[in-house]
Amino acid sequence: MASGVKVTDEVIAVFNDMKVRKAQANEDEKRKRKKAILFCMSKDLKNIVLDDGKEILLGDLGATVQDPYQHFVKMLPPDDCRYALYDATYETKETKKEDLVFIFWAPDSAPLKSKMIYASSKDAIKRKFEGIKHEWQVNGLEDLKDRHTLAEKLGGSSVISLEGSPI
Numbered sequence: 001m002a003s004g005v006k007v008t009d010e011v012i013a014v015f016n017d018m019k020v021r022k023a024q025a026n027e028d029e030k031r032k033r034k035k036a037i038l039f040c041m042s043k044d045l046k047n048i049v050l051d052d053g054k055e056i057l058l059g060d061l062g063a064t065v066q067d068p069y070q071h072f073v074k075m076l077p078p079d080d081c082r083y084a085l086y087d088a089t090y091e092t093k094e095t096k097k098e099d100l101v102f103i104f105w106a107p108d109s110a111p112l113k114s115k116m117i118y119a120s121s122k123d124a125i126k127r128k129f130e131g132i133k134h135e136w137q138v139n140g141l142e143d144l145k146d147r148h149t150l151a152e153k154l155g156g157s158s159v160i161s162l163e164g165s166p167i
Helices: 009-019 027-032 068-075 112-128 147-158
Strands: 034-041 047-057 082-092 096-105 134-138 159-162
Touching (some): 009 034, 009 082, 009 112, 047 068, 068 082, 082 112, 082 147, 096 112, 096 147, 134 147, 147 159
Antiparallel strands (some): 034 047, 034 082, 082 096, 082 159
16 A cells, blocks of 8 residues: 655655765765665655664764664664665675665554554655665564674675674
C-alpha cells in the first residue's frame, strides 16, 4: 500500500552524493562526504526529509567519531521509526569493499501509527535509491548491536572486517 508520501529533492541529492564516489575529490571534499545519514517524515507526514543533524561525515572519523557503526546505532531514536543510509566499508577474504546499505528502522517500541506510515512509505524512498544492493529492516537494538549482523547482510561468512574492526 502506497502512502502518497513524497521524497524531497534534498534526500535524493544526498543519496546521489553518497552513491557517487569521486576519485578526484580533494581532502576537504572527502571530509564532507557522508558515512551515514537518517531520514524521517516531515511534521505534516507528507514528505521524507533529512533528519536534522543525524549524520556522520567522513571528516568526523577519528576526530569526534571513533567507531562509525556504534555511533550510527546510537543516532537511531529508541521509540520512533527512521530510514537510513549507511556507507559500509568492509573486507572479504578477497577484497576491500564499500556498499550503501538502506536500513528501515522500526523499533518495537515505536507507535503503531509511525510504523504504519513508515512501512507504507518505504517503497517511495526505495524507488528513488536506485542501485542499492543491501536492504535491512531492523526492529530492535539487539538486531543492530552486534556488527556480525551487518556483516552477514553484506556478504555472510566471507566478510572478515567491518569499519576496520575484525568480525
